[in-house]
Amino acid sequence: MVAPEGAPALVLAVPGTPSPAVRALAEEVISIARSELPGLDARIGYLDGADDAALEFPPLDAVLAHTAAERTARYEQARAAGQDVAAPDGPAAVVVPLLAGPDSALIRRVRQAVMDSRAAAELTDVLGPHPLLAEALHVRLSEAGLARADRARLFTVATAADGIILATVGGEEAVQAAGITGMLLAARLAVPVMAAALDQEGSIAAMAEQLRGSGSAQLAVAPYLIGPEVADGLLDAAAKEADCLAAEPLGAYPAIGKLVLSQYAAALGITPQPQGSPVH
Numbered sequence: 001m002v003a004p005e006g007a008p009a010l011v012l013a014v015p016g017t018p019s020p021a022v023r024a025l026a027e028e029v030i031s032i033a034r035s036e037l038p039g040l041d042a043r044i045g046y047l048d049g050a051d052d053a054a055l056e057f058p059p060l061d062a063v064l065a066h067t068a069a070e071r072t073a074r075y076e077q078a079r080a081a082g083q084d085v086a087a088p089d090g091p092a093a094v095v096v097p098l099l100a101g102p103d104s105a106l107i108r109r110v111r112q113a114v115m116d117s118r119a120a121a122e123l124t125d126v127l128g129p130h131p132l133l134a135e136a137l138h139v140r141l142s143e144a145g146l147a148r149a150d151r152a153r154l155f156t157v158a159t160a161a162d163g164i165i166l167a168t169v170g171g172e173e174a175v176q177a178a179g180i181t182g183m184l185l186a187a188r189l190a191v192p193v194m195a196a197a198l199d200q201e202g203s204i205a206a207m208a209e210q211l212r213g214s215g216s217a218q219l220a221v222a223p224y225l226i227g228p229e230v231a232d233g234l235l236d237a238a239a240k241e242a243d244c245l246a247a248e249p250l251g252a253y254p255a256i257g258k259l260v261l262s263q264y265a266a267a268l269g270i271t272p273q274p275q276g277s278p279v280h
Helices: 020-036 060-080 104-117 131-143 171-189 203-213 234-241 254-268
Strands: 009-014 042-046 093-097 121-123 163-168 193-197 219-223
Touching: 009 020, 009 060, 009 254, 020 042, 020 254, 042 060, 060 093, 060 104, 060 121, 093 104, 093 254, 104 121, 131 171, 131 219, 131 254, 163 171, 163 203, 163 234, 171 193, 193 203, 203 219, 203 234, 219 234
Parallel strands: 009 042, 009 093, 093 121, 163 193, 163 219
Antiparallel strands: none
16 A cells, blocks of 8 residues: 555654754654555654754744645646646644653644644644554563563573563653553563653652562663653663663654554554554
């Protein structure tokens, strides 16, 4: 399956401070989405992009305005060429926030950028909760030597954690949403998994104390985060305060690109055919 002709652009809304590393991550996510739906018009807009660095880190509102203007220009050119084409209808873009879980402050800013752009754009939900995110968390923990890569194998990992703290941002709403994915991860690992907010001071340490009190001795922090949405150093500081080892954020794990495309496709009512193995 390929993207429908004239379909709205997918615009990835990237939170956090733009940097070359953040751009590389966003571009990889977009690349995964394009590989799943050939012909997809996909773009990146930064919540904290700056006009003076527009070519490098274009602000979300500017990307949306440009996308809408391009669509209008294509229509006018077709009309001028004598083609009988319908006027543009529906959204020029579908905006997908690059967030694993809800963060009301960031979502408000995305909505504001959409309004400021004056473009016809539809905003999707965040990427989770979702079983694919539980898979991604499991992989990141196993990469850090904090969980078995395959629960079916009989040997154990010497450093495997017997309690997991899902670290999220976005306050209590984000903690509750992360808890749903946490239950799926707990089923995969057969260890307790509890969520806590990085942006609530002492929350990670308090959760570590609670898990240790219930019998877990070797704890690990699993970031329920893509990466850009959390301030530099916050995750490391929280893990250190809680005396835990930490896995890497989800980053551009393939499931992230697939979930971005899934949100886009759901907004348009289309079902892209997976290019890889089916997800059960």
